[in-house]
Amino acid sequence: MHVAKAYWRRQLRRTGLLLVVWAVAGFGCSILFVEQLNRISFGDMPFGFWMAQQGSIYVFILLIFLYALLSGRADRQATLEADGEKDTAPPSATEG
Amino acid sequence: MSIQAWTWVTVGITFAAYLYIGYRSRVKSTKGFYVAGQGVPAIANGAATAADWMSAASFISMAGLISFMGFDGAVYLMGWTGGYVLLALLLAPFLRKFGQYTVPDFVGVRYYSQTARVVAAIAAIFVSFTYVAGQMAGVGVAFGRFLEIPFELGVAIGMVVVAFFAVLGGMKGITYTQVAQYCVLIFAYTVPAIAIALLLTGNPVPQLAMEEILPKLNAIQHDLGLSSYSNPFTGLSKLNVFAITLCLMAGTAGLPHVIVRFYTVKNVKAARWSAFWALLFIGILYTTAPAVAMFAKYHILQQFAELGPAIAEQSWMQNWAATGLVTIPEGGIQTADQLLEAINRDIIVLATPEIARLPAVVVALVAAGGLAAALSTASGLLLVISSALAHDIYGSVINPQASEKRRLFVGRAMIFLAVVVAGVLGVYPLGFVAEVVAFAFGLAAASFFPVIVLGIFWKRANKQGAIAGMSIGLVFTFVMIALMRAQNVIPGMDEPVLDHFLGVGAQGVGVIGMLLNFAVTIGVSLCTPDSPISVRDLVERVRYPNE
Numbered sequence: 001m002h003v004a005k006a007y008w009r010r011q012l013r014r015t016g017l018l019l020v021v022w023a024v025a026g027f028g029c030s031i032l033f034v035e036q037l038n039r040i041s042f043g044d045m046p047f048g049f050w051m052a053q054q055g056s057i058y059v060f061i062l063l064i065f066l067y068a069l070l071s072g073r074a075d076r077q078a079t080l081e082a083d084g085e086k087d088t089a090p091p092s093a094t095e096g
Numbered sequence: 097m098s099i100q101a102w103t104w105v106t107v108g109i110t111f112a113a114y115l116y117i118g119y120r121s122r123v124k125s126t127k128g129f130y131v132a133g134q135g136v137p138a139i140a141n142g143a144a145t146a147a148d149w150m151s152a153a154s155f156i157s158m159a160g161l162i163s164f165m166g167f168d169g170a171v172y173l174m175g176w177t178g179g180y181v182l183l184a185l186l187l188a189p190f191l192r193k194f195g196q197y198t199v200p201d202f203v204g205v206r207y208y209s210q211t212a213r214v215v216a217a218i219a220a221i222f223v224s225f226t227y228v229a230g231q232m233a234g235v236g237v238a239f240g241r242f243l244e245i246p247f248e249l250g251v252a253i254g255m256v257v258v259a260f261f262a263v264l265g266g267m268k269g270i271t272y273t274q275v276a277q278y279c280v281l282i283f284a285y286t287v288p289a290i291a292i293a294l295l296l297t298g299n300p301v302p303q304l305a306m307e308e309i310l311p312k313l314n315a316i317q318h319d320l321g322l323s324s325y326s327n328p329f330t331g332l333s334k335l336n337v338f339a340i341t342l343c344l345m346a347g348t349a350g351l352p353h354v355i356v357r358f359y360t361v362k363n364v365k366a367a368r369w370s371a372f373w374a375l376l377f378i379g380i381l382y383t384t385a386p387a388v389a390m391f392a393k394y395h396i397l398q399q400f401a402e403l404g405p406a407i408a409e410q411s412w413m414q415n416w417a418a419t420g421l422v423t424i425p426e427g428g429i430q431t432a433d434q435l436l437e438a439i440n441r442d443i444i445v446l447a448t449p450e451i452a453r454l455p456a457v458v459v460a461l462v463a464a465g466g467l468a469a470a471l472s473t474a475s476g477l478l479l480v481i482s483s484a485l486a487h488d489i490y491g492s493v494i495n496p497q498a499s500e501k502r503r504l505f506v507g508r509a510m511i512f513l514a515v516v517v518a519g520v521l522g523v524y525p526l527g528f529v530a531e532v533v534a535f536a537f538g539l540a541a542a543s544f545f546p547v548i549v550l551g552i553f554w555k556r557a558n559k560q561g562a563i564a565g566m567s568i569g570l571v572f573t574f575v576m577i578a579l580m581r582a583q584n585v586i587p588g589m590d591e592p593v594l595d596h597f598l599g600v601g602a603q604g605v606g607v608i609g610m611l612l613n614f615a616v617t618i619g620v621s622l623c624t625p626d627s628p629i630s631v632r633d634l635v636e637r638v639r640y641p642n643e
Contacts, residue, residue: 004640011639015185026178026345030170031338034328043307049326052170053162053386054303057177061375064184068368071189071641075365079642 007078014070018063025051025059102460103242110280110464111257114471117276118261118269126503129266130197130483131359136271138366142373144271145357147278147472149176149348149374150381151227152234155281155469160444163389164436167328171337175344175537177375177382182349182545184371188358190552190638192367197359198480199352199544200488206551207562208631210493215566217488219543220352223536224477224484225521227353228514231474232522235467241419241446242463248523254467255519258475262482262511267360270475277468282380284465288449288458289384292391295452302387309387313394316401320432325393332601339604346610347537350545353476356483364641392444395451397432405429412450416443478518482511535577538606542569546613554618555635561621569613576605 029037030052037048097105123129136144154176162169194202199220204213232251239250261269286302293305314324323330329337348354357374358367400407405428407413416422421440429435446466449459486507491498498506543566550557550565580602582589597605626632 022181057379060181061379064372068372
């Protein structure tokens with residue numbers, strides 16, 4: 001059972017961390033602090049404007065990529081741990 | 097060959113392909129009909145989700161809106177992509193693990209209540225119908241402008257095509273035609289954008305060419321007495337930009353026709369990866385759109401700076417004036433403001449290839465792309481309506497003993513009925529429905545999003561909390577929108593009753609409905625008995641992906 005619990009705690013921490021990046025890129029850089037960031041040039045564009053219309057979307061795609069990759073690893077690790085201690089295996093997942 | 101002849105060719109070929117794919121993916125079981133047998137590969141589901149998601153509004157209207165809003169257009173760009181992060185991290189993998197057919201299924205089982213299931217089914221039907229009417233109308237407009245056939249006939253052709261693959265193939269037919277429709281629409285969107293980027297800057301990548309155009313665009317806006325294109329918060333306050341963006345994000349994550357796509361893949365891992373593919377595919381269009389918006393604005397303003405009032409005699413202005421999407425004022429076009437006033441936002445994507453004098457075959461592509469975007473979204477929405485009626489209301493509440501054969505028949509019948517109703521709503525739009533379409537996101541954010549997230553992440557959430565939260569979120573948002581848009585919604589009113597709520601306008605007010613929903617669900621759950629042990633076990637299972 002505690003394999004499942006530890007798995008879920010790690011999953012929550014990962015999700016929280018990625019959502020912080022989501023909020024910083026989408027709301028922080030692109031809306032709340034856009035005026036300040038617009039003073040910085042990114043190529044020939046103001047950085048805040050670029051974040052709002054381009055950069056944030058790239059960050060979003062990257063976040064989902066990382067989530068899928070890291071969660072997949074965590075799944076494999078959890079399967080190994082669960083196999084290691086069969087008696088306390090997580091609840092079997094009957095669909096439905 | 098003329099533009100019209102090329103349009104017949106591109107539309108004819110793509111429609112024939114959709115019909116062929118639909119025929120090849122016909123199904124014989126309810127599992128095939130509702131969730132495509134849960135065997136769709138992650139990358140195919142990603143493409144199908146992208147086509148499902150990007151509607152006539154994304155394809156036709158969005159770049160035009162951004163073009164006129166400048167920086168503030170970012171609300172659509174971020175709102176409609178950032179929602180996928182919420183969807184991928186908070187909803188999709190868990191709902192796939194839960195593994196039934198519909199969103200009301202999850203709400204009904206997680207909150208152990210047929211009432212909750214019915215409330216969710218009604219909300220799903222309502223949100224989807226308001227959304228689908230606009231798609232059918234989009235089909236009619238595209239046919240009318242490019243093929244010069246009557247609007248009603250255009251809608252009818254769209255209905256026949258959708259009915260064919262949706263009735264025969266259900267979700268499976270819809271999924272594989274959506275994959276084809278994604279290819280058509282992304283090709284049709286990017287080819288003209290690349291051509292124009294090359295023409296203007298010599299750089300074929302629109303996302304990079306932006307950089308060269310922005311300083312020129314800002315300069316020309318300045319010369320014509322307009323504020324700088326990249327200046328933030330010119331039309332919307334910072335608070336509203338924030339609220340609308342968040343509202344569109346949560347709404348995206350809560351829209352049933354998007355969520356249900358994640359039920360069609362093999363397992364949890366595939367659900368996570370298909371969210372990635374979906375946003376990658378969507379991102380191609382969404383990072384191109386702001387470039388298209390800039391190119392179009394630059395082109396139009398530059399023509400005006402050169403020609404002055406004579407711009408009204410340009411052939412593209414004349415062509416679009418004939419359709420009513422350009423209205424040249426009595427005294428002609430004297431100022432840049434009058435010019436922008438005269439042009440309907442919707443023509444930016446449709447007319448840019450023409451304005452930039454691209455070859456006829458490229459212009460023809462745009463019509464096929466717009467039709468693909470509208471049809472793919474319409475079919476996804478129609479499946480949600482049919483499954484809510486046939487699976488959640490008929491199969492679970494009215495006649496739970498129904499045989500598999502009977503269920504499949506009812507499913508097919510409902511999707512056929514939904515196609516007909518959607519077509520009629522497209523031809524005879526109710527003013528009320530048209531107004532609510534834009535707010536479907538607010539309603540989805542205020543109803544589904546909080547109860548699903550809490551259902552997964554907070555075991556203590558119970559039946560009483562969810563029903564109270566969903567109802568209050570929905571009613572609050574609906575009433576607020578009705579008051580703020582009273583002139584279009586309530587008969588006999590000619591001005592809004594309320595301008596804003598705590599500074600948040602109608603488009604973003606769903607965020608407040610969402611916060612209310614969260615607060616009420618949590619509050620009521622804590623004051624009422626815990627959910628049964630079987631439900632808490634279910635939540636445990638949903639969180640842990642291994643079989």
